[in-house]
Amino acid sequence: MLEIKDLHVKLEEEDKAILKGVSLTVEAGKVHAIMGPNGSGKSTLSYVLSGRDGYEVTEGKALLEGKDLLEMEPEERAAAGLFLAFQYPVEIPGVGNMTFLRTAVNAQRKARGEEEMSSGEFLKAVRAKAKELKIDADMLKRPVNVGFSGGEKKRNEILQMAILEPRMCILDETDSGLDVDAMKLVSQGVNALRDAGRAFLVITHYQRLLDHIRPDVVHIMADGRIVKSGGPELALEVEKNGYADILAEVSA
Amino acid sequence: MNTAVQSRPLTRAARREARLQATAERVARLPLPESAGWLARAREAALDRLSAMGLPERRDEYWRFTDPAPLVAEAAAPADVFQITDEPLVFSGIDRLKLVFVDGVFDPAASDDLAAEGLEICRLAEAGQTDIHWAQDLYGTLEARGHQPVPRPLGALNSAMASDGLLIRATGKVSRPVSLIYSRKDPDADTSLHHVIRVEPGAEMTLLENGPVAARYSVVTEASIGAGGTLHHVRAQGRDHGRSGITHFYAQLAEEAVLKSFTLSANGRVLRNEAVIWLDGKGGSAHVAGAAMGDGAFHHDDTVFVTHGAPGCESRQVFKKVLRNGAVGVFQGKILVEQPAQLTDGYQISQSLLMDERSQFLAKPELEIYADDVKCSHGSTSGEIDDDQLFYLRARGVTEAEATNLLVLAFLSEALEEISREDLAEEIRVRLEGWLGRHRR
Numbered sequence: 001m002l003e004i005k006d007l008h009v010k011l012e013e014e015d016k017a018i019l020k021g022v023s024l025t026v027e028a029g030k031v032h033a034i035m036g037p038n039g040s041g042k043s044t045l046s047y048v049l050s051g052r053d054g055y056e057v058t059e060g061k062a063l064l065e066g067k068d069l070l071e072m073e074p075e076e077r078a079a080a081g082l083f084l085a086f087q088y089p090v091e092i093p094g095v096g097n098m099t100f101l102r103t104a105v106n107a108q109r110k111a112r113g114e115e116e117m118s119s120g121e122f123l124k125a126v127r128a129k130a131k132e133l134k135i136d137a138d139m140l141k142r143p144v145n146v147g148f149s150g151g152e153k154k155r156n157e158i159l160q161m162a163i164l165e166p167r168m169c170i171l172d173e174t175d176s177g178l179d180v181d182a183m184k185l186v187s188q189g190v191n192a193l194r195d196a197g198r199a200f201l202v203i204t205h206y207q208r209l210l211d212h213i214r215p216d217v218v219h220i221m222a223d224g225r226i227v228k229s230g231g232p233e234l235a236l237e238v239e240k241n242g243y244a245d246i247l248a249e250v251s252a
Numbered sequence: 253m254n255t256a257v258q259s260r261p262l263t264r265a266a267r268r269e270a271r272l273q274a275t276a277e278r279v280a281r282l283p284l285p286e287s288a289g290w291l292a293r294a295r296e297a298a299l300d301r302l303s304a305m306g307l308p309e310r311r312d313e314y315w316r317f318t319d320p321a322p323l324v325a326e327a328a329a330p331a332d333v334f335q336i337t338d339e340p341l342v343f344s345g346i347d348r349l350k351l352v353f354v355d356g357v358f359d360p361a362a363s364d365d366l367a368a369e370g371l372e373i374c375r376l377a378e379a380g381q382t383d384i385h386w387a388q389d390l391y392g393t394l395e396a397r398g399h400q401p402v403p404r405p406l407g408a409l410n411s412a413m414a415s416d417g418l419l420i421r422a423t424g425k426v427s428r429p430v431s432l433i434y435s436r437k438d439p440d441a442d443t444s445l446h447h448v449i450r451v452e453p454g455a456e457m458t459l460l461e462n463g464p465v466a467a468r469y470s471v472v473t474e475a476s477i478g479a480g481g482t483l484h485h486v487r488a489q490g491r492d493h494g495r496s497g498i499t500h501f502y503a504q505l506a507e508e509a510v511l512k513s514f515t516l517s518a519n520g521r522v523l524r525n526e527a528v529i530w531l532d533g534k535g536g537s538a539h540v541a542g543a544a545m546g547d548g549a550f551h552h553d554d555t556v557f558v559t560h561g562a563p564g565c566e567s568r569q570v571f572k573k574v575l576r577n578g579a580v581g582v583f584q585g586k587i588l589v590e591q592p593a594q595l596t597d598g599y600q601i602s603q604s605l606l607m608d609e610r611s612q613f614l615a616k617p618e619l620e621i622y623a624d625d626v627k628c629s630h631g632s633t634s635g636e637i638d639d640d641q642l643f644y645l646r647a648r649g650v651t652e653a654e655a656t657n658l659l660v661l662a663f664l665s666e667a668l669e670e671i672s673r674e675d676l677a678e679e680i681r682v683r684l685e686g687w688l689g690r691h692r693r
C-alpha cells in the first residue's frame with residue numbers, strides 16, 4: 001500500500017535535515033504504529049507524505065499503491081486515497097463543517113471520475129457516522145474546528161476519515177487530548193474502517209491507544225530514522241522503559 | 253515673469269481662495285436641470301453650500317487615499333458598456349417591484365406600475381411642481397446635515413444637479429422589495445440620481461439597487477426612518493470596468509429604528525461609497541456592510557461615518573475587500589459617540605485579503621467618544637490566504653483553486669451575514685462565486 005524508501009527530507013528555508021533515510025512498507029490490511037521521542041520527525045514524515053509546503057525531499061521516494069506520491073499535489077494524494085489526521089487540526093472560521101465535508105467528498109469523487117454524492121445521501125452518511133463518534137449536530141453546523149475542544153477536533157478528524165473512506169490512513173497523535181471514553185470511540189471508529197483493502201500508520205506516544213487499535217508492526221523513530229521495528233511487544237517495552245534502552249542498543 | 257512667486261507654496265488661505273474661485277467658475281457653467289417649486293429652491297440652496305466649501309481636492313484629508321479628480325473633472329471618462337451574459341442579473345430570482353433606469357433616466361415603460369400597496373412612489377423629475385410634503389423637507393436636508401463635521405461637496409453637487417431619482421414613502425410593512433435597476437446603453441453618460449426614502453414610524457421596506465448607473469455617476473440616497481421603522485438595503489454595483497462613481501447614502505434613524513445596508517462592488521475604475529448615519533433616537537440600530545472584489549485597475553473606497561446621538565443604540569460597520577493584481581481598497585470609517593449617547597454599542601471592522609503583493613489596502617478607522625458608558629470596538633487588518641488552512645483543505649482533496657475560493661468566501665462571510673434576508677444573501681453569494689470562478693489565478 002505505502003512504500004517509503006530511504007527518504008531524506010530537509011527544510012526548504014534552512015539547511016536542516018529532518019528525515020535522514022526513512023524506509024518503511026505498510027501492506028494493505030495492516031496497521032503499523034510509529035513511536036519515538038519528541039522532535040524525532042514523525043509529524044514531518046506525515047506532512048511530507050501528504051504534500052505540505054516547506055520541505056524538500058533530497059533523496060528517496062514514497063509510493064502509494066505504486067504511484068509516486070511526491071510528484072502529486074496534496075489534493076491528488078487525497079483523491080488517490082491518502083488521509084492524514086492532523087496532530088493539530090486547523091480552524092477555518094467562516095467555512096461550515098458540513099460545507100467543508102461535502103466539498104471534500106465531492107472534490108475527491110470528481111477527481112476520481114465518480115459521480116457526486118447527492119445531498120440526501122451525504123446527510124445520511126454524516127449523521128450516522130457523527131452519531132457513532134458522539135459528535136452532536138451543533139458541532140456539524142459550526143465552522144470547521146472553530147471553538148472545538150482539543151478532543152472534539154480529534155473526533156472531527158476521524159469523522160472526516162470515516163466519510164472520505166481513504167485507503168491509506170495516517171493518524172498523527174490522534175489519541176493525545178482524548179479522554180478515556182473518547183479514546184474508545186475514536187478507536188472504534190478506526191477499527192470499523194479496518195479491512196483488507198485499507199492500511200493505517202498510527203503515530204502515538206502511548207501504548208494505551210494500541211490496546212484498542214492493535215498494530216501489526218511497531219516502529220521506533222529517532223533522529224529522522226526508523227531505528228527499530230518489531231511486533232506489538234515493542235510498544236510495551238517503550239511504555240515500561242522509555243526510549244533510553246532502545247536507543248542505546250541501536251547506537252551500540 | 254513671476255516664476256519665483258508661482259513656485260513658492262501657496263498659503264492655506266490662498267489655496268482656499270483658489271479652490272472657491274475654481275468652484276465658482278464651475279458652478280456658473282453647470283447646466284442645472286430644469287425644475288420648479290421646492291426642487292428649484294433646493295437646488296439653489298445646494299449650489300450655495302457647494303460654493304461655500306468648494307469641490308474636493310486630493311490634498312483634502314478626506315480624499316487622501318482616493319483622488320477625486322475623475323469624479324470632479326468637467327468631462328467624464330467614457331466606459332464601455334458591459335453586457336452580463338454569463339449569469340442571471342442579480343436579484344432576478346426575487347419577487348420585487350421593478351423600477352428601471354437607463355443611463356440614469358427613469359424608464360416608465362420598462363418599470364412596474366408605481367402604485368403599490370403600502371408605498372407612495374414619485375419620480376423626482378416630475379416632482380418640483382407638486383406639493384410632496386413627505387419628501388420635499390428631506391431633499392437636500394440630510395445632505396446638508398452631512399457636511400458636519402466633514403464637508404462632502406460631491407453630495408451637494410448631486411442635490412443641485414440630480415436630474416432624476418425616486419421619492420419613496422413606506423407607510424406600512426411592505427414585504428416585496430422595491431428594486432432600482434440601473435442599466436446602461438450609452439458609453440458616455442454622466443449622471444446624477446437622487447432618491448429620497450421615507451419610512452414612516454413602524455413601517456418597513458427593502459430597497460434593492462443593482463447595476464452600474466452610467467459611465468460616471470453620482471447617486472445620493474437620503475433616508476429617514478421613523479420610530480420603530482425598518483429599512484433593509486442591498487446593493488450590487490454591477491461589473492463594468494471603466495466606470496467611475498460616487499454614492500452617498502445618508503440615513504437618520506428615530507427611536508428604535510433599524511437600518512441594514514449591504515453593498516457588493518466588483519470592478520470599476522474609481523468607486524467611492526459614502527455612508528453617513530445618524531442614530532437620533534434611543535434604541536436605534538444601524539448596520540452598514542460591504543464586500544468589494546477588486547482585480548487590476550480597481551480603486552474602491554468605503555467612507556463611513558456613524559454618529560450616535562442618543563442612548564442605547566447599536567451600530568456595526570463590517571467592510572471586507574478582496575484585492576488582486578494591483579487593486580486598491582480604501583476604508584475610512586468613524587464612530588462618533590456624542591455625550592448623550594450612553595450605553596452605545598459600536599463595532600467596526602475593516603479587513604482586506606490581499607491576493608498578491610501588488611495590491612494594497614489603506615485604512616483609517618476612527619473612534620471619537622464623548623459619553624462615558626459605552627462599548628466600542630474597532631479593528632482593521634490586511635492579510636493573505638492562510639497557508640495552513642489552504643493545506644488542510646487540499647489535504648482533504650479540495651483543489652487549490654476551490655480551496656482558495658472557499659477561504660475567500662469565508663473571509664467575506666461576516667459582511668454577508670449583515671444581509672437580513674436569506675434569499676437576498678444567496679443572490680449576492682452567487683455573484684461572489686461567479687466572480688471567484690472568473691478570476692482564478
Ligand SMILES: Nc1ncnc2c1ncn2[C@@H]1O[C@H](COP(=O)(O)OP(=O)(O)OP(=O)(O)O)[C@@H](O)[C@H]1O
Nearest residue numbers: 011018036037038039040041042043044045054087
Ligand atoms: N518548519 C520547521 N521549521 C523549523 N524546524 C522544524 C520545522 N518542521 C519541523 N522542524 C523540526 O524538525 C524536527 C522534527 O519535528 P516533528 O514535528 O516532525 O517531530 P515529531 O516527531 O512529530 O515530534 P512530537 O512527538 O513532539 O510531535 C523538530 O526538531 C522540529 O523542531
Ligand SMILES: [Mg+2]
Nearest residue numbers: 042043044087
Ligand atoms: Mg508530531
